[in-house]
Amino acid sequence: MRRMRAFTVNREERPQARSRQNKIWPPWEDSNFKLGPSLSELEGMRDGQTWKKTALVRFLEPDEGPYRYRQSFVGGRYRISTADHPDFGGRDVIHHYWSQSEYGEDDYRNLSQKMQYALELVDFRYFHSEVVDGKMIYHECDSSHPKGDPRRCKMCESGMDRLFGGHKAWSLSEYRYNQLMDVHSDLQNICINDDEELFGKEIFPGTIGFSCASCDTELKSEKELQVMPSAEKESFYLSKHTCPECGANDYAKEIAIIERANGEAVEAERGSMFDKLLKITATGEKTTINGRARTNPRSINYTITHEGQEFSNLEQDLVDMGMSDEDLDEVLKPMDLKWHYRPEMLDPAKFDSTEDYVQEVLDRQASAVNRENPYKNDVPKSMSYNNGNSTNGSSKSWRKR
Ligand SMILES: [Zn+2]
Numbered sequence: 306m307r308r309m310r311a312f313t314v315n316r317e318e319r320p321q322a323r324s325r326q327n328k329i330w331p332p333w334e335d336s337n338f339k340l341g342p343s344l345s346e347l348e349g350m351r352d353g354q355t356w357k358k359t360a361l362v363r364f365l366e367p368d369e370g371p372y373r374y375r376q377s378f379v380g381g382r383y384r385i386s387t388a389d390h391p392d393f394g395g396r397d398v399i400h401h402y403w404s405q406s407e408y409g410e411d412d413y414r415n416l417s418q419k420m421q422y423a424l425e426l427v428d429f430r431y432f433h434s435e436v437v438d439g440k441m442i443y444h445e446c447d448s449s450h451p452k453g454d455p456r457r458c459k460m461c462e463s464g465m466d467r468l469f470g471g472h473k474a475w476s477l478s479e480y481r482y483n484q485l486m487d488v489h490s491d492l493q494n495i496c497i498n499d500d501e502e503l504f505g506k507e508i509f510p511g512t513i514g515f516s517c518a519s520c521d522t523e524l525k526s527e528k529e530l531q532v533m534p535s536a537e538k539e540s541f542y543l544s545k546h547t548c549p550e551c552g553a554n555d556y557a558k559e560i561a562i563i564e565r566a567n568g569e570a571v572e573a574e575r576g577s578m579f580d581k582l583l584k585i586t587a588t589g590e591k592t593t594i595n596g597r598a599r600t601n602p603r604s605i606n607y608t609i610t611h612e613g614q615e616f617s618n619l620e621q622d623l624v625d626m627g628m629s630d631e632d633l634d635e636v637l638k639p640m641d642l643k644w645h646y647r648p649e650m651l652d653p654a655k656f657d658s659t660e661d662y663v664q665e666v667l668d669r670q671a672s673a674v675n676r677e678n679p680y681k682n683d684v685p686k687s688m689s690y691n692n693g694n695s696t697n698g699s700s701k702s703w704r705k706r
């Protein structure tokens with residue numbers, strides 16, 4: 306019997322594969338969710354040919370909203386912006402030149418800054434690994450069965466090592482994040498009560514009241530809601546309130562109802578994107594840049610869908626796949642996204658002082674844009690640059706529906 310080796314292989318036993326140097330994709334070491342063809346698949350395609358990849362994933366519900374951070378695109382790659390970072394006092398060399406016209410026109414066109422929204426997910430794909438020319442190469446398995454399927458997948462048939470995709474971080478642009486939120490909104494209108502008549506039905510009439518999540522004191526009555534414009538209802542739902550009874554300041558607990566065929570009103574439990582596998586489909590077009598097979602970045606398109614009525618519990622799903630408690634702990638261990646998306650991938654603890662760390666990051670930004678670090682020997686000062694991260698966590702935007 307083939308065990309899910311992804312969870313049992315010791316770090317020492319893992320093949321030495323460094324994605325950054327070898328440009329390969331080790332699913333267990335590269336903890337970023339990626340969906341696209343491998344290099345060898347791309348090399349086998351002609352320019353202009355399109356590819357399509359799908360993955361089933363489950364998003365993990367964080368305590369607060371998505372992890373938000375700003376990134377710059379410069380020198381052909383993304384860098385974590387520091388303008389909003391608490392240690393940097395508004396200092397960001399790339400932003401400095403980007404916001405000033407002294408940066409040359411041609412270079413300017415290749416610079417951009419944008420907000421990213423990072424979430425954690427479990428990637429339900431499996432991968433086969435093999436060593437080619439001393440390098441680990443990964444291939445997506447054609448079977449989603451925990452034990453593989455020799456009839457569907459040649460690599461399963463040949464007995465190649467097989468690994469579970471597992472826990473990853475996925476950083477989404479605002480556009481893609483909103484795409485995801487639309488799916489979430491759809492799911493929030495679906496009733497997931499454990500009740501044959503109601504499960505999977507659209508929740509109607511919906512919200513009839515709000516109460517304190519701590520002590521159940523009514524904050525908005527059915528009567529009040531009847532005369533409340535829906536925009537106002539929405540904003541009440543999306544903001545925190547102080548309970549007059551217990552003083553707790555939190556989101557209000559919504560009371561929504563759904564009606565049975567006989568007219569009986571039942572309190573409805575809403576679905577969400579955290580209760581369901583989502584299917585991510587990516588498409589793109591092969592191109593050749595400087596003699597190398599690539600996907601044209603402008604051609605990449607994602608669709609996010611949910612299929613059927615298969616709401617489920619993630620932990621139970623993983624147990625059903627044969628995972629032990631230890632496997633489960635490892636797969637579901639929360640990631641530190643602030644660390645995961647840290648500027649220049651540097652560890653502040655390895656520097657004598659925070660300022661030393663800050664200056665090293667700024668120097669690297671300066672060399673990326675081939676300019677001077679304007680903050681050298683500078684006293685930290687605030688640039689009061691649009692401080693997007695200050696609202697990090699407070700948006701709780703998947704309350705949206
Ligand atoms: Zn396979």
Ligand SMILES: [Zn+2]
Nearest residue numbers: 517520548551
């Ligand atoms: Zn209360």
